[in-house]
Amino acid sequence: MxxxxxxxxxxxxxxxxxxxxxxxxxxxxxxxxxxxxxxxxxxxxxxxxxxxxxxxxxxxxxxxxxxxxxxxxxxxxxxxxxxxxxxxxxxxxxxxxxxxxxxxxxxxxxxxxxxxxxxxxxxxxxxxxxxxxxxxxxxxxxxxxxxxxxxxxxxxxxxxxxxxxxxxxxxxxxxxxxxxxxxxxxxxxxxxxxxxxxxxxxxxxxxxxxxxxxxxxxxxxNEFKSLSKALLLPGARVLAERYGPYGWLAVLDSPRVPLRHAPGLSLDHAGELPPQLGLYVDGDGPDAIVRDDGARRQPWLGATTAALPYAVRAPRRVLVLGAGGGMEVLRALALGARAVDAVELDARKLDLVRRDYARYAGGLYRDRRVRSFVAEPRAFVRAARARYDLIVLAGADSFAASGAGALAASEQYALTVEALRDYRARLAPRGWLAVTRWSKQPPRDELKLFAGLVAALRADGVAAPGRQLAAIRNWDASTWLLANAPFDAGERAALRRFAQARGFDPVHVPGWRAGPGERLHALDPPTLYQGVAALLSPRADAFVRDYKFAIAPATDDRPYFGHFFRWRSLPELWRLRAEGGAVLLDSGYLLLLAALLQAAPLALLLVLLPLRALPSPTDAALPRARAGLYFLALGAGFMLIEIATLSRLTLLVGHPLLAAGLGLAAFLLCAGLGSLEAQRGAAGAADAALAARARRAVAAIGLGLAWQFAVFALASHAGAAWPLWARALCGLAGIAPLAFAMGRPFPLGLARLARRAPAFVPWAWGLNGCASVLAAIAALLLAMAFGLRATLLVALALYLLAAWAWRAERTPARAG
The missing domain is CATH 1.20.1250 (Growth Hormone; Chain: A;)
Known part of the structure; x- marks a missing residue:
């Protein structure tokens, strides 16, 4: 060599x-x-x-x-x-x-x-x-x-x-x-x-x-994931696999014990369901591809709670968001829709139905009444100019994942108040939005969804939101309608006839309140009915505040729709864990807490404590506590901004893994470039000059945060019609100046240390590393509790604290 x-x-x-x-x-x-x-x-x-x-x-x-x-x-x-x-x-x-x-x-x-x-x-x-x-x-x-x-x-x-x-x-x-x-x-x-x-x-x-x-x-x-359980069926096998940035997609067939994915199917439906293929993403699901002969005769689709809007009034034009395997598209065609726009973020799902299993699905996505689009659903809605008689929000979470609280830390921007308002803006004057959710007891996400629907209507100036909302439930699922205008007498009567004919219970239908004796699927206690009534009453805020689970509406600032954990409920749920209460503890949130608890001692043991073997700094004039606080604050502030920004970037690119890849690359590259720039001229600069440069860097971080807010808002609103790559570039443009500024304070601090107390430099690295390890997890917990904007503001406060804590030392004036 x-x-x-x-x-x-x-x-x-x-x-x-x-x-x-x-x-x-x-x-x-x-x-x-x-x-x-x-x-x-x-x-x-x-x-x-x-x-x-x-x-x-x-x-x-x-x-x-x-x-x-x-x-x-x-x-x-x-x-x-x-x-x-x-x-x-x-x-x-x-x-x-x-x-x-x-x-x-x-x-x-x-x-x-x-x-x-x-x-x-x-x-x-x-x-x-x-x-x-x-x-x-x-x-x-x-x-x-x-x-x-x-x-x-x-x-x-x-x-x-x-x-x-x-x-x-x-x-x-x-x-x-x-x-x-x-x-x-x-x-x-x-x-x-x-x-x-x-x-x-x-x-x-x-x-x-x-x-x-x-x-x-x-x-x-995981053995409890839907795919793992489905593969236990005799003869079940994976027919095809696809890989991509949106996860691992598997197609499963179970010919001996047929799959029956039919949320909300009425118990009085005696007919046989057609064969289905299951679509699983990262082992969870399923979404279903339904076998069809092309005639679109599927009477069972009209016997589910999701058929409610079609039973009230046949919509001419339907928008299906999260179309996936096409069940909701097939339902729309089978129940009389004349035109269906199917929107799906993952092109692989559309390709499977359109090409690989086109004959199995009866050419569903080739039907002349269907137009398919590969797009992020919210971006499509914001960019659309058409008005729809019905918008169906498909692609609900799996029962296993949502029931166990595994999605507590997942961003779900499709169910925020802002998203619901976006959907309503694309409805025809008498159009409806329909959402079907799994039923769980005690109710959590159903009440959170209803609270979001109420909040969206109130934000649009609707004084009596109860007149524009309706919901029915079966034993396993419920369907919720938001109308763009109050239900008229004919529509209310049709809602009632459909629920009675299919054996569904009304959760909320304007003008009709079924008594306990009229409900076919009894709930003891009837918390769901009481909660819906409370959310429409003047005591709604008190009910949300006092409920045992967090059911405040999800927003773009707090997009964690699956987060229901409340600390005050922990003692009761902990006592009930042996009786099944453990499943109510939101495993995703507990996992974050557990990760934080074990990260703290590991960081101290492996990063900080070994440094005690080094000699202590000998410069008595060095303010160790303030210098240490400087590097701790920098490490924590950097990670709070990075994690919160990755969550915000998910709204632009549509998937957390894609956001993580793009965001991490931008932060590492731009912060590194900022660090290199900060090192220029640092060797010969005075301590006061280095401290002043650090203060200017912190000011630049504040400006960078403002820039990021502006660019992200532009990309998510004015740029909604842009292709994914353009919105991703816009997101990266919002990150770059901020990350560049964030890369500067740390090397400037090291330069000050290297001159005055070189022995303290490893400690500075260790303190910064420990803070970063813990803040990476704490940032997500903070965002779930207080919101992404609050997390970014806390980060900015930490940077300001760092600049204040280790200011330049004043040199005493010498006597002449």
Whole structure:
């Protein structure tokens, strides 16, 4: 190999650093997809937190390790050390995923099985190991080639951006192939830097990774997911699989025990249902492709609660949002619609029905009355100019996921008050919006949906929203209608006739209130009926405040529709957990709390406490408490802004995994560029000048937040008709200036420390790392409790606190 100082060697090292950086970020994003399949949610905040734990622990231990050796040691052994860490990253990346399959962690059991907290800690630590070795590669390169840090840091940033793009491209492959390719970057980086034995080891490890069976890296869906349960049926099999940025899509057939996906089907329906194929995304669902001969004769579709709007008045023009497998499109055609616009975010679902299973579905999406669109539903509605007699919000959550509270931390922008107002704006003068939800006891999401419908009407100036709302229920599901105008006498009579003929109970029908003796599906206590009445009464606010679950309407600022947890209900639910109350504890929220609880001691143990082995700073004039607070506040503030922005970006691009990939790439690239800019001229600047530059950076962060609010508002309203790539670019434009400014205060603080108390620099890194590890998870909890805007404002306050805490020291005037 060329000598270390030659241009060829420098190029190879930069390329190796870029490869490891790309692999680490791609691996981070692929892990989110892995967890989304293996469990219920991508847990982006937890993955970001454990990646930061790996980076922080690596910096701490590398500092201790290098301090125990003379400078000549690293100069002589750098290539071998770098190659060893790159190979360790590759091996641990594959091994961690393979071992994670064997960890019996199940987030649904956190409420009643204390062992799950230990399994979560094991999973968290295990998945952090590859990031430890990736960060060690960067640290070794920076320590050995201090004069090349700007170039090496640039290679790191370029690699991160390429890694994010690669992760999105790898989404088109089975997940295990993407993980394998990310791990293979480690041997490639090692081979670029070292020769001899390390290069031979790199070749051997690459061969081993290529020979590793794909099933060893493939995620296994949670046993309680719908696909796992469906595969237990005799003869059930997966017919087709599709991969993409919106998840793993599987088509299931069960010929011996036919699938029967028919939410809200009347108990008096005696006819046989047609065969169905199940569509499952990341193992959850199902959505259904219904076998049809093309005649659209499906009488069972008229015997469900979702048929309510068609029974009252046959709509001429229908919009189906989240069309998926096409059941709601088929219902509209079977019940008399003359034109149907089907909107689906995931093009793979439309392609399956339109091409692969076109004959099975009777050419549903080729019907001349149907127009299909690949678009984000809310963006389509905002861009549309047509008016619809009926808008159907399809694609409801699976019963298992919503019933267990697994979606508590998921952004659901389709069910916010702002979304409901958008839908109403596209209704014809006497049009309706229809939403069907699973029924659960005690009622949570049904009441939250109704509260949102009421809030949307009131926000549009409707004084008596009860006159424009209706709902009926069956034993398993309910359908809710929002009318653009008050129901007239004929419509109210038709609502009543349909409910009575099919054996459905009225939850709310203007002018008709069934007594307890008239209800066929008894609820004890009748909380749903009482709650609906209360939400329409003057005591609505008090009812929402006092209810045992959080049922305040979801908004774009707090889009967590599946979050129902309330601390004051915890003692009662905990007492009832042995009697089935544990399922009411919102496992998704509990998982975030558990992740935060175990991240705190791990961060202290692996990042901060080992630094006690270093000598303490000797500069008595250094305000340690204020300097420490500076770096703590920076770490927490950065992660609060990043996590909240990723949630807001989901509204623009339509999916949390896509938002995570784009957002992380933008933050890493732009914050890194800001850090490089901050280092220019820092070496010779006075302490007061560096402190002033940090204050200006904080002011720029405030302006950057204002810019982001403006750009995101423009993209989500004026840019609603733009294609996805244009809205994504707009989102990235909103992030870039903010992230650039956020990258500046940390290196400026390090420059001040390096001059006055070099021994405190590792502590600054450790404090910042600990704060980042914890804030990545705390940010999501804060957003769920107070909203995304409040989270961003708290972050800005932390940056202001940092600028105030460590101000420039005044130099006492000397006597002449």
């Amino acid at each position: 060329a000598r270390t100082g030659t241009p060829a060697a420098g190029f190879r090292l930069g390329l190796a650093v870029a490869l490891v950086s790309a692999a680490a970020l791609a691996y981070q994003l692929l892990l989110m997809r892995w967890l989304a399949i293996a469990h219920w949610h991508p847990f982006a905040a937890m993955i970001i937190s454990l990646a930061l734990l790996g980076h922080g622990a690596s910096g701490t231990w590398l500092c201790l390790w290098l301090r125990a050796r003379p400078p000549q040691w690293l100069q002589a052994r750098f290539e071998a050390a770098f190659a060893t860490c790159a190979l360790a990253f590759a091996g641990s990346a594959a091994l961690a995923v393979a071992l994670a399959r064997a960890i019996p962690f199940n987030g649904l059991e956190l409420a009643w099985d204390a062992r799950q907290l230990a399994w979560l800690s094991a999973l968290y630590l295990l998945l952090a190991v590859p990031f430890f070795f990736a960060a060690a590669c960067f640290g070794l390169a920076f320590a050995r080639h201090g004069g090349r840090i700007p170039r090496l840091y640039g290679a790191d940033l370029l690699g991160a951006g390429l890694g994010a793009a690669a992760a999105l491209a790898l989404a088109a492959l089975p997940l295990q192939h993407g993980l394998r390719l990310a791990a293979l970057c480690g041997p490639c980086a090692a081979a670029l830097v070292a020769r001899g034995a390390p290069r031979a080891f790199a070749v051997a490890l690459a061969a081993a990774l290529l020979a590793l069976p794909g099933r060893a890296l493939a995620p296994v869906p």
